[in-house]
Every structure is written in C-alpha cells, then in structure tokens.
Amino acid sequence: MQYAIEVSKLRKSYKENQVVQGINLQIKKGELFALLGPNGAGKTTVINMLTTLLKPDGGTVLIQGLDVVKNSKDVRKKISLTGQFAALDEELSGLQNLILITKLYGYSNKKSSSIANELIHSFDLSEAKNRKVANYSGGMRRRLDIAASIVTQPEIIFLDEPTTGLDPQSRMQVWEVVRTLLKSGTTVLLTTQYLEEADQLADQIAVIDKGTIIAEGTPNQLKASIGEKTLSFRLAKSYEPKKIHEILVEKHALKIIEDENPLVFKIPVTKTRLANDIIDTLLNHAVPIEDFTLSDPSLDDVFLALTASKQEETI
Numbered sequence: 168m169q170y171a172i173e174v175s176k177l178r179k180s181y182k183e184n185q186v187v188q189g190i191n192l193q194i195k196k197g198e199l200f201a202l203l204g205p206n207g208a209g210k211t212t213v214i215n216m217l218t219t220l221l222k223p224d225g226g227t228v229l230i231q232g233l234d235v236v237k238n239s240k241d242v243r244k245k246i247s248l249t250g251q252f253a254a255l256d257e258e259l260s261g262l263q264n265l266i267l268i269t270k271l272y273g274y275s276n277k278k279s280s281s282i283a284n285e286l287i288h289s290f291d292l293s294e295a296k297n298r299k300v301a302n303y304s305g306g307m308r309r310r311l312d313i314a315a316s317i318v319t320q321p322e323i324i325f326l327d328e329p330t331t332g333l334d335p336q337s338r339m340q341v342w343e344v345v346r347t348l349l350k351s352g353t354t355v356l357l358t359t360q361y362l363e364e365a366d367q368l369a370d371q372i373a374v375i376d377k378g379t380i381i382a383e384g385t386p387n388q389l390k391a392s393i394g395e396k397t398l399s400f401r402l403a404k405s406y407e408p409k410k411i412h413e414i415l416v417e418k419h420a421l422k423i424i425e426d427e428n429p430l431v432f433k434i435p436v437t438k439t440r441l442a443n444d445i446i447d448t449l450l451n452h453a454v455p456i457e458d459f460t461l462s463d464p465s466l467d468d469v470f471l472a473l474t475a476s477k478q479e480e481t482i
C-alpha cells in the first residue's frame with residue numbers, strides 16, 4: 168500500500184541539539200493524523216522537513232511516493248502548509264486576499280473571483296468578506312488562512328497548530344473547517360498541543376516528546392492506555408503519602424500521577440466504576456478525602472501516564 172505520507176528514521180539537529188531523533192510515521196490517504204506534543208517537542212521541525220522547507224539530516228520522507236529532497240518541486244505541487252502565523256495582507260479584505268492569492272496561482276480574474284467567493288461561503292466568512300483582515304478576530308483569520316492554503320486544491324494539507332491562541336468558540340469553528348476538508352478526501356497532518364483537539368479530529372495520533380514518538384494509535388487506543396478519565400482527589404489534612412502509595416500502588420497496582428501539591432493525587436482510570444472503587448477503597452482505609460473530581464486527562468497527564476507503569480483494569 169502506498170501511504171500519503173511515509174516517514175522513516177527522520178533526524179534533525181541544531182548544532183548538538185538533536186530535536187528530531189529518528190521518527191517513523193505512516194499516514195494513509197484521506198485520514199487526519201495528529202502529531203500531539205508540548206512546546207518545543209519538535210512538531211514544527213518535523214512539519215518543515217515534510218513540507219520541503221528544511222532539509223533532514225537523515226532518514227526519508229515520501230509524499231505520495233515522492234522523496235521530499237529529490238523531488239521537492241513535485242512534492243510542493245501536492246501539498247499546502249498553514250503555519251502558526253497567518254500570511255495575509257492586513258489592509259485588504261478577506262475576499263480581496265483570497266482573490267489575490269488565487270490569481271497568483273495563474274487563474275483568470277473571473278475564475279479567481281468565483282473560487283474566492285466559494286471559499287468565503289464554505290468557511291462561513293460571508294458577513295466579513297469585505298472587511299479589512301486587520302479587523303478580523305483570531306478565529307476568522309485562521310479560517311481565512313486555511314481557505315487561502317487550499318485554493319489550489321492540494322491533496323495533502325499540513326496544519327501547524329491551527330488553533331493555538333484561539334478562544335474555545337473560534338477553535339470549534341476551525342474544527343468545522345478541518346472536518347469539511349476531510350469530507351472532500353484531503354489528507355491532513357495537524358500538529359497540536361491540545362489532547363482534546365486530537366481526540367475530536369484525528370483518525371490516528373502520534374504523541375511526540377523531545378523529538379521522539381512516545382505513543383501512537385487511534386484516539387480510543389491512546390485513551391485506553393492512558394486512562395479515559397483522570398480521577399483527582401485532595402486530602403483533608405497532611406496525610407502520609409506513603410500510605411496512599413501502599414494502598415493504591417502496592418496493593419492494587421494503580422499508577423499515581425504526582426502533583427505539585429502533596430495533598431493532591433491524580434490517577435488515570437479506564438472506567439468510571441474504577442474511580443468509584445478507588446474512592447471506596449480509600450474511605451475503607453479511613454483516608455481523609457476532602458474532595459475529588461473526574462475529568463478528561465490533560466496533556467500533562469498523558470505524558471506522565473505514558474511514562475509511568477501500567478495499571479490494572481479493576482481493583
């Protein structure tokens with residue numbers, strides 16, 4: 168099977184700092200693949216190598232079978248990249264920006280205008296189409312930037328942190344735009360620092376940390392390995408943390424995620440029932456619990472859980 172994107176043993180260093188350390192990725196046609204990782208994990212460096220902007224030190228990248236180093240010109244015809252900062256003319260309206268960009272690709276005035284208007288409509292920007300981009304909200308800008316990157320109908324789109332810095336409502340609008348792209352059969356590689364974003368959009372997720380892939384799978388597989396939810400509980404008064412470890416880790420093989428606050432404990436759980444069982448167990452041992460919550464794991468939780476030992480399903 169030919170993958171849309173196939174990355175093998177990819178490496179990049181800046182002086183002695185190895186920021187991408189031999190990563191492998193296989194991305195199928197038409198799927199959304201999310202590269203999830205914190206600031207400085209190496210996501211942008213990977214994207215820049217995959218989009219021909221940066222030469223790898225080692226390894227290979229094939230975009231629909233074409234090598235990014237040997238066939239960079241042909242690769243560029245198949246892809247588009249939307250970075251963290253929009254490359255739009257602030258003084259022009261949204262519509263004018265799109266028409267200008269479309270014309271740059273050699274389309275006639277009439278065709279450019281029709282492509283631009285169609286994009287404005289499908290990205291829900293009709294009301295603001297004649298307004299200067301300088302007066303757009305962050306979410307509108309990001310949508311316009313994605314629209315600008317697909318005027319040539321690329322087969323593969325790279326979105327580098329498309330929602331970083333956006334409010335939740337604008338983030339959801341960008342998600343809708345991404346879903347529209349997927350419906351048209353486009354392959355999307357998206358980088359994000361938000362677990363929820365990867366969970367919402369991705370068919371496959373790879374978690375990257377310090378230039379290495381530390382976990383990979385579907386959102387469900389990943390959640391099953393890190394816990395569907397995180398149970399957090401706080402102790403009423405200073406209590407010997409060793410005892411909590413004895414009860415939960417030694418007796419019941421659970422993993423605990425340490426918190427800065429020594430009275431707070433977090434545990435990844437695969438089932439809500441497990442959270443109930445844990446609270447019951449602690450109360451049976453007369454552990455003074457002040458409060459507890461069950462929430463979606465944060466990216467920090469994911470990293471800590473991925474590096475901790477595996478827990479049992481039930482206790």
Ligand SMILES: Nc1ncnc2c1ncn2[C@@H]1O[C@H](COP(=O)(O)OP(=O)(O)OP(=O)(O)O)[C@@H](O)[C@H]1O
Binds near residue numbers: 204205210212
């Ligand atoms: N041109 C460069 N010269 C030297 N070091 C660099 C350069 N570009 C990136 N780095 C370093 O490489 C590491 C990876 O950076 P990269 O931008 O790829 O991470 P990222 O996961 O995209 O993070 P962010 O979310 O902040 O964009 C960081 O430690 C960064 O400081």
